[in-house]
Amino acid sequence: MATLKELKQKIASVKNTQKTTRAMKLVSTAKLKRAEEALIMSRVYARKIDEVMKDISAKLAMVKENINIRAFSVIDNPKVVDLIVITADKGLCGGFNIQTIKKSKELLEEFKNRQVQVRLKVIGKKAIEYFKFAGIEMEQKIEGLSAIPDYEKSAEVIEESYQDFVEEKIDNIIIVYNGYVNKLTQEVKVIDLIPIPVDKPEENTFVEVEPDDDYSTILESLVKKYIEYSLYYALLDSLAAEHSARMQAMEAATNNAQEMVRQLTLQFNKARQEAVTRELIEIVTAIEAMKKQ
Amino acid sequence: MELDIVTPLGRIFKGKIKSATFPGSEGEFGILEGHAPLVTTLKPGVVEIEKEDGEKEVIAINWGYVEVSPEKADVLVDGAVPVTGESEGEIKEAIEKAKKLIKEAADSATLVAAVEARIENAVRSL
Numbered sequence: 001m002a003t004l005k006e007l008k009q010k011i012a013s014v015k016n017t018q019k020t021t022r023a024m025k026l027v028s029t030a031k032l033k034r035a036e037e038a039l040i041m042s043r044v045y046a047r048k049i050d051e052v053m054k055d056i057s058a059k060l061a062m063v064k065e066n067i068n069i070r071a072f073s074v075i076d077n078p079k080v081v082d083l084i085v086i087t088a089d090k091g092l093c094g095g096f097n098i099q100t101i102k103k104s105k106e107l108l109e110e111f112k113n114r115q116v117q118v119r120l121k122v123i124g125k126k127a128i129e130y131f132k133f134a135g136i137e138m139e140q141k142i143e144g145l146s147a148i149p150d151y152e153k154s155a156e157v158i159e160e161s162y163q164d165f166v167e168e169k170i171d172n173i174i175i176v177y178n179g180y181v182n183k184l185t186q187e188v189k190v191i192d193l194i195p196i197p198v199d200k201p202e203e204n205t206f207v208e209v210e211p212d213d214d215y216s217t218i219l220e221s222l223v224k225k226y227i228e229y230s231l232y233y234a235l236l237d238s239l240a241a242e243h244s245a246r247m248q249a250m251e252a253a254t255n256n257a258q259e260m261v262r263q264l265t266l267q268f269n270k271a272r273q274e275a276v277t278r279e280l281i282e283i284v285t286a287i288e289a290m291k292k293q
Numbered sequence: 294m295e296l297d298i299v300t301p302l303g304r305i306f307k308g309k310i311k312s313a314t315f316p317g318s319e320g321e322f323g324i325l326e327g328h329a330p331l332v333t334t335l336k337p338g339v340v341e342i343e344k345e346d347g348e349k350e351v352i353a354i355n356w357g358y359v360e361v362s363p364e365k366a367d368v369l370v371d372g373a374v375p376v377t378g379e380s381e382g383e384i385k386e387a388i389e390k391a392k393k394l395i396k397e398a399a400d401s402a403t404l405v406a407a408v409e410a411r412i413e414n415a416v417r418s419l
Contacts, residue, residue, distance in 0.1 A: 041303035045369065048299045052360050052367050056332055151301065208331045218334060222358060225369075229301065 004275065007268040011261060018257035024092070025250035032183070032243035038149075039180060039240045046233045053226050056219070058199045069216060070166060071223045072198050078171035080117045082139075082161045083107060084231070086177035086238045087124035089147045093246035096186060097126040100178045103188045107176065108136070119170065121157065123235070146242070149235035155228040162227055165194060175231065180240035184248065187241075191234065193227055294326040295365035296342065298352065298373060305352060305373045309345045313366065315359055316340070316408075324361055331361040335370065337398040339411045351376040351415040353391035353408070355398030372398070376416055388412060 057072055085104045087097040104120075104127070111118045119139040122128050124146040131138055140160075145153055164170045175191040209215040296313055298306040314323040316338025335357045342350040357370030374391040376384070391412055399405045 042301055044304045045299045045301045048297065048367060049369055052358070052369060056360060059330065059332075208329055209333065215332075218332060218358075221334070232301070 004268065004271050007264060007271060011264045011268060014257050014260050014264065018254055018261065021250045021253040021257060025247055025254060028243045028247040028250060032240065032247055035236070035240040035243050036180070039236045042233055042236055046229060049226050049229055053196065053222060054199060056222065057196065069219055069223070070168070071194050071196050071220075073195055075171045075195055078116055080119065080170045081111060081172040081174060082119050082121060082164070082170050083111075084121045084123065084157075084161070084173065084175045085127050086146055086175065086234055087122075087127040088238070088242040089125040089143060091126060092249060093242055094249035094252075096178055096242055096245035096249075097124070097130075099186075099188050100176060101127055101130050103190065104176045107174070107190070121161070123157070146235060146238060149232060149239055151228075151232050154232045154235055158227055158231045159224075162194070162224060173227070175234050177234050177238040178241050178245075179234070179237040180244060183244050186245055189234075189237075191230065193230055194223075196223070196226075294324070294328075294363075296368070297365070298340070298368040298370065300370050300373050305370075305375055306342065306350065311343045311345055311347070313340060313342045315368075316354070317359075324366055327363045328361050328366075330363070332358070334358055335368075337395045337404060338408050339376075339415055340368070340373075341415055349415075351412065353394055353412060355394050376412060384416060388416060 083104065085100060087100050091097065108118055108120070120131065120136065121140040121142075122131060122138050123142045125143050128138065128141045128143065140157070142157060145157075158173075161170065161173050165173060172195070173193040175189075175193055177189055178186050179189040181187050209218060294310060296306060296308065296310045298304070312323055312325050314321060316336050318334040318336045321338070335354060337355050338353070340352045340354055342352070344350065353374045353376060354368075354370045355372040357368060359369075360367045372394050374387060374394050376387045376391050392409055395408045395412075396405055399408065
């Protein structure tokens, strides 16, 4: 049985922890709100560029029989693949990071079995730490980008991969991250960025392209924009999910601390009552003993 | 026809329009309902929109794409500033912002001057 003093200290310490977790929850709630707004704003553009991309590529596939752009080709047996893994820089957000890491491990395993070489590019301290610990080689490590998504910086990262893709050094770019669904749910997403599948248009459509004879330039720049934006969007999505995961984790921690304080207080009261009773017995016995004398 | 203008930071315009003119990279062009399908890049300049109720709107853009089909036009731009406002002061502020956007994007002083003149003109005719 713990002494009264020990219990008192324990209660104080748990209460302190609770204060911290509650503060962290509040911070995450505020940050989530901002991240969510940014995400919603950019979702419009992400969807539109997706739509326009598919539409244009389908129409052009119809008009110009062979679009000689690698991004639209079908690559059946990829030999080298770029795997971009996005996690948070910080922990204390439940299973947020580990889910992404698990998924990327699965993918790594799968590619290994298919004898595909994987170039691992990792964004976020948590995944970097993990892969370092596991002794898995990383092609590129980027810290600080997942906490503050920056268009220019993310474009730089993907630009390299894209260049290698165009030069046929790699055959596929895949992004893995934990995305935001709503305040309570996150979902691990695996995005097959490139090559982009070209749908066959339903009807015989005709489209004019300006500058006229240079449709490949327009398509190439659109593809570049598309993949740049896809990574940026993934970063935003991941950030919102991170904050929502942390908010939940901290809420659970606060509740657990509350429960612990309750239990400890109960124990403390019991122990105190015990002490009081013991003391009373002692006094009464002493009085009785004196009476007899 | 439907017009939809989006930037990485959100949607700038969405709605039914009568007509619109764009600063295409091959020259300025206008669209009406039933326009032939077209894809082109845009250069820094001004998009002028006439909405269905006849109301006009002016949006300065820096760079982007437009995809036109007979019933709708989708515009993807890097940056856009709508030149509108409730009061004189707000409009003035919007014009300054629009000019800044163009200055950062355009590569020649002539283009900047031309676009600036367009903005001022367009605003006067609002």
